[in-house]
Amino acid sequence: MEDTLVPIVVVGILFLGLPWIIFHYVTQWKKNGSLTVEDENLLDEMHVLARRLDERLGTLERILDTQDPAWRPRTADRTRDEEWRRDN
Structure with a gap:
């Protein structure tokens, strides 16, 4: 058994x-x-905050470019930054 x-x-x-x-x-x-509604709201807030920070960074870079054009090193990233400025 x-x-x-x-x-x-x-x-x-x-x-x-x-x-x-x-x-x-x-x-x-x-x-x-x-995603829950709370998660979507949190993502929306983070997206808005990231946009604001990106705009502030762009503003600071433009100010520094006018005051001291050689403040950042000359590298291949320079062309990427110039393309970004052209697009925005």
């Missing part, structure tokens, strides 16, 4: 328990996979 009970329990765990656990967590993941 005990010799047949162990394989039945193992088969039950493998074919019933394990898929149930996997499907349970997959459905939980799909249900909670999207």
Whole structure:
């Protein structure tokens, strides 16, 4: 009797328990996979803050360029900065 009970329990765990656990967590993941309203609001605030900081940095760079044109080293990044200024 005990010799047949162990394989039945193992088969039950493998074919019933394990898929149930996997499907349970997959459905939980799909249900909670999207952003909440609070997360979206936080991302919007961070985006606005990043824009403001980017504008401030651009303003400071323009002021420094007018006061001292050689304040930053001449590198390949210079062309990227000039393209950025042209676009904005």
